[in-house]
Amino acid sequence: MRHSPNGLSNRPSSISGSTPGSTVPVTGPVSAGPPPRRSSPADRPLGLLGVAGLVVVSVVLLSSGGCALFRSPPGPPPLVWDSVSPPLLVGEVELEGPEPLVVGIPPAPGRYDRDLDVVHYDIELVIPPENDRVSSRTTLRYLREVAGPHLVTLDFTGLRVEAVTWQGEALEFRHEDGLLEFAAPGSPGVFDTLQVEIMSRGVPADGLILRENVHGQPSAFADNWPNRARFWFPSNDHLSDRAAVSFTVHAPPERRVVANGVQVAEPVPADSTRTGGIGGLMTWRWESAVPIPTYLMVVGVADLEVLDLGTAACGQAPASPRPDGCVEVTGWAFAPDTAHARRVFHRAPEMVDLYVDMFGPYPYEKLANVQAATRFGGMENASAIFYSEQAIAQGRDLEGTVAHEIVHQWFGNSVTPAGWEHLWISEGFASYFGPYFWEHVEGRQALVDRMDVNRERVLAAPEVRARPVVDTSPGNLLDLLNANSYQKGSLVLHMLRWVTGDRVFFQGVRRFYQAHSGGNASTDDFQRVMEQVHGESLEWFFRQWLHAPGYPEYRVEWSWNGARNEVQLRVRQEQDSAWPTFRMPVEVEFQLDGGVHRQLLMMDGREWTRTLPLPGEPLAVRLDPDGWLLARIHDDRE
Ligand SMILES: [Zn+2]
DSSP: OBOOSSOOOOOOOOOOSOOTTOEEEEEEEBOOSSSOOOOOGGGSOTTOOOGGGEEEEEEEOOOOSSSEEOOOOSSSOOOOBOSSSOOOOSSSOOOOOSOOOOTTOOOOTTTTOSSOEEEEEEEEEEOOTTOSOEEEEEEEEEEESSOSOEEEEEEOOSSEEEEEEETTEEOOOEEETTEEEEEEOOOSSSSEEEEEEEEEEEOOSSSEEEEEOTTSOEEEEEOOTTTOGGGTSOBOOSTTOEEEEEEEEEEOTTOEEEESSEEEEEEEEOOGGGTTTOOSOEEEEEEEEEEEEGGGOOEEEESEEEEEEEEEOTTOOTTOOSTTOOEEEEEEEEGGGHHHHHHHHTTHHHHHHHHHHHHOSOOSSOEEEEEEOSSSSEEOOTTEEEEEHHHHHTTOOOHHHHHHHHHHTTBTTTEEESSGGGTHHHHHHHHHHHHHHHHHHHOHHHHHHHHHHHHHHHHTOHHHHHSOSSOSOOSSGGGGSSTIIIIIHHHHHHHHHHHHOHHHHHHHHHHHHHHHTTEEEOHHHHHHHHHHHHTSOOHHHHHHHHSSOOOOEEEEEEEEETTTTEEEEEEEEOSOTTSOOOOEEEEEEEEETTEEEEEEEEEOSSEEEEEEEOSSOOSEEEEOTTOOOOOEEEEEEO
16 A cells, blocks of 8 residues: 555544434335245345335334444334345435444454454445445355354444344344444354345445545545445454455446456346336446455446556466466556556556566456545555556656555465554565566666665654554554555565575565465564575564664764774664664775775674774775665764
């Protein structure tokens, strides 16, 4: 991800047509009257509904005063969505859900230790022409290793839950404080796959951004990092739980839909029994069979043009649906911006091919590069990267962002940090191997120049002074989008390459990818792999650079002894006493009358001195002439 120029804020949920507690006639396909039908998924083919079930009923819309504790309402028969149609969008309906959470709250300790493993999300969305609200049906299939009745806790906030059905049976549920909870009857088998459907509607307070794009056209783009999927679909919204996902999106005909994975079929006219009676919509279907974390599950719905950018990763893309085994690389842009988009995205296939060579096979079905009206400057959503709409509309050079987001397809998306504190495994890797593309095509100086920019950023960043890269207690997860995760992370990799040498470094990164692709990895996991390849402990390196704040501030002093032809070199580490005393191999360059002399020295200790023979008196002494280190360096002659 790249930082947004727009910032990120939590806005209150909008309320439209709110009539809490009133009784509103709703027309639509519901099956009236208890008892609820219990059926297997196979009993309920999509779009099929008994004609007798098409009735007009009155539904009590429950009061929603900040939270809602639902019990079977008295009076009219309980509302049972017949697992066919999403909630209605027409008419005066209650849209308000419980008060949305503040964005970016870290999970409570132990929140995701429970026995819940979602294996598949099926998300059906209705986007009306007005683009001002959504209704949805989310079907989750999940695994449980314990038989019998159990409590299911999902993340979901801001939208109004209309019904929860479990294996076809309506359940009572509680929806408050960002959690949707219900007791499921369970099933006799163990290791069972269970299914729950949640119907909801409203105006997402976040996560799915409904707004006009830069050209004043309606658009809907998801934007889930770090845990904002919960603002638009009920989910186990943590980066440790990956699942396959399919999307069925009913959208106005002039808009295109893009999402993760492959487009399953050409869009077809929507069945109005599935759109709450809204006519004229088109139904799009996308599916990612490759399991991904919820923060990467997205749809984009807008007036988009598709640009063919070519293919990549041929024979190195196991998820590709194409007979030739290549991955399609496309650009998606608003009509006025297609020329800019083509220029910005045109090297994407070349970048994919480089990273396939470096890391391993491309993990997804395709790669779409999408101009998107969201909140971040770039978001690496698996196989459907979203980029700042303004940057593309203005024709800005975004190639650095393109390379960064493409690296994320391997690091971040496929190897996902084990927890948010290991975010540098995503952002630091993208901030190093993105710039590496230019070392590959232009030579080493192109990388050095980019690392110089990153170093300046780190040296100016208060968070680097205060916090370690592996930061286990951020106040808000959004605070982790900082110079520690990005620029310092990139320089840690640059220095690790310096310490281990190119052969070990690139082999280690490749092995790390192989060992953890399709899973989660911690900083320790990366350290272990690098130590195996390097053949010796790197504890000292990881400890000082990732688990403590700061960097060395070297003060270099030297004097020349002409009688003995020796230079006396003294290097003090003047950084904050709360920061580590760094141990690093440092190259020293002595400028002599007839050329330069370089020497590699292991520097450690707050006060370090060496006496070195030299063929002549140095004119100048320089530490780290090739720019490998993260350090502030002061040169003085005594
Ligand atoms: Zn990133």
